[in-house]
Amino acid sequence: MRITSVYPIRTFKLIMELDEKEYRILNEEDLGLLAEIRDTVSFIITAKVDPVAGTVGWANGVDIDTIVLYYNSLDLEELLKKS
Template sequence: MLKDIIEVKPLENYQLYLKFEDNKEGIIDISKIIEFIGIFTPLKDLNYFQTVKLNPEWGTIYWDNGADLDPDVLYSAITKQSLPQFSSYVYQ
């Protein structure tokens, strides 16, 4: 897939609006795809979660603590296209 994220907007709770370079866009609830453990622990704080940033060089989103998410997984969730390596993943 390899589609870069070109826009991110934090919404209510753990939802993010994402737009990809091919103009696919949608809203994803990050709490449905990650556990708030390890590097993702700080994201449980909604104020911190809202500080999400776009890194155009990487084509994905990140937080200052070093947490980031694979843009292919996010693209797959937004477009409802399965990734072969994540075939057991269930989309909400």
Template structure:
């Protein structure tokens, strides 16, 4: 699968990462945006095999030098690809039903 096909390089950097269930990550990008990505489609090939273990998956960290995430200090994914394959995280107060309730107060 060619994940970076059609991805325009805008040099996003990841500032923080939070692993959540079902091999999803919440990513904070340098533009202040939080996005959610399902990394299961990326877990292909020998290098990604250990990451299929939930205990290792949860050890994801930010590689500040590369501006992306990595596992075991060796396996990483391009931050522009992660941005393109992710969706914005809708925070509760920004969600339409919560925002309408908050606006009434």
């Protein structure tokens, strides 16, 4: 499983596209990220996909394992069905 795209949102969320064309949404406040990432909008939006590792990383060099991101996020399609 690899993350192929990431869309940081100013409301402290990430929308991630996985290689199986699944989309997941992560509330960064719930993940317990470093305060530098978690509490600063201008830093949240520096999230980028690390093409080698297939995960998300930030401008300060912090990255989080894909499995951790997956299991701490929600399936976007399922959320949309509920609304």
